[in-house]
Amino acid sequence: xxxxxxxxxxxxxxxxxxxxxxxxxxxxxxxxxxxxxxxxxxxxxxxxxxxxxxxxxxxxxxxxxxxxxxxxxxxxxxxxxxxxxxxxxxxxxxxxxxxxxxxxxxxxxxxxxxxxxxxxxxxxxxxxxxxxxxxxxxxxxxxxxxxxxxxxxxxxxxxxxxxxxxxxxxxxxxxxxxxxxxxxxxxxxxxxxxxxxxxxxxxxxxxxxxxxxxxxxxxxxxxxxxxxxxxxxxxxxxxxxxxxxxxxxxxxxxxxxxxxxxxxxxxxxxxxxxxxxxxxxxxxxxxxxxxxxxxxxxxxxxxxxxxxxxxxxxxxxxxxxxxxxxxxx
Ligand SMILES: [Zn+2]
Ligand SMILES: [Zn+2]
Numbered sequence: 001x002x003x004x005x006x007x008x009x010x011x012x013x014x015x016x017x018x019x020x021x022x023x024x025x026x027x028x029x030x031x032x033x034x035x036x037x038x039x040x041x042x043x044x045x046x047x048x049x050x051x052x053x054x055x056x057x058x059x060x061x062x063x064x065x066x067x068x069x070x071x072x073x074x075x076x077x078x079x080x081x082x083x084x085x086x087x088x089x090x091x092x093x094x095x096x097x098x099x100x101x102x103x104x105x106x107x108x109x110x111x112x113x114x115x116x117x118x119x120x121x122x123x124x125x126x127x128x129x130x131x132x133x134x135x136x137x138x139x140x141x142x143x144x145x146x147x148x149x150x151x152x153x154x155x156x157x158x159x160x161x162x163x164x165x166x167x168x169x170x171x172x173x174x175x176x177x178x179x180x181x182x183x184x185x186x187x188x189x190x191x192x193x194x195x196x197x198x199x200x201x202x203x204x205x206x207x208x209x210x211x212x213x214x215x216x217x218x219x220x221x222x223x224x225x226x227x228x229x230x231x232x233x234x235x236x237x238x239x240x241x242x243x244x245x246x247x248x249x250x251x252x253x254x255x256x257x258x259x260x261x262x263x264x265x266x267x268x269x270x271x272x273x274x275x276x277x278x279x280x281x282x283x284x285x286x287x288x289x290x291x292x293x294x295x296x297x298x299x300x301x302x303x304x305x306x307x308x309x310x311x312x313x314x315x316x317x318x319x320x321x322x323x324x325x326x327x328x329x
Pocket of ligand 2: 078204
């Protein structure tokens with residue numbers, strides 16, 4: 001049996017966290033997804049979901065008696081994708097090594113923005129005072145990132161550069177990004193590949209009439225597509241009482257996510273970045289309706305684990321789900 005890629009959702013809420021009894025099923029923490037590919041720990045976004053992940057990583061580190069090393073990819077730097085970082089406890093541990101990736105559109109944008117967000121008077125300590133070793137990497141969509149021991153931890157290439165791909169990529173994780181303008185200020189969409197397994201993370205993106213062909217091409221053949229689906233159709237269109245129309249706000253409906261998944265030939269679709277004003281039953285209704293069009297779909301929830309390329313099958317809402325079987329939830 002080949003080793004699977006494991007994907008776990010720690011935060012699936014868009015815009016701001018929502019505690020309370022109405023969000024117990026899907027969770028109220030903002031965006032954070034953990035990916036385990038061989039020895040590599042990859043984190044997608046640092047919304048408040050990363051706080052629980054950080055505690056879990058510390059527990060594992062103590063149990064396994066080895067320091068934490070992880071690569072954190074920011075889709076963009078809106079508040080709901082960064083606000084958990086100052087409470088990510090591994091970042092305070094001197095033995096922790098973090099690689100932080102984000103857009104390189106502005107010079108030193110990632111480090112500067114995080115620095116200005118997390119320093120007095122907004123926050124009592126600075127990024128530098130968080131004791132971990134941190135390396136910042138600005139990405140353009142012409143970059144390919146390789147993660148793994150064979151490249152000394154991290155190597156960032158230009159697509160098609162003369163030196164070519166590293167030798168022996170078998171154990172390396174490849175991460176590519178697509179700069180999308182379907183969200184205010186732009187966003188990076190990530191494609192993670194390891195041993196033939198493919199995950200695409202497309203949050204904070206709005207669909208186009210007839211689908212986002214650029215994104216569908218980028219996501220071609222994905223085993224798992226994680227896609228923004230913040231709004232119910234009637235909300236997006238301005239037909240939901242008490243809610244303004246949201247066209248142009250940079251988020252999708254489930255129908256838009258499905259169009260991308262179908263065009264890309266994705267095997268499974270998880271909807272994320274749920275609207276914070278929706279309680280569980282609204283998200284359940286969106287999920288039910290969407291499954292009629294794309295059966296291998298579900299609305300993401302905190303604790304959901306998707307195992308890509310495994311032969312074991314989870315049986316319930318709270319168990320891991322295998323991509324090679326029909327949806328069991
Ligand atoms: Zn967001
Ligand atoms: Zn955003």
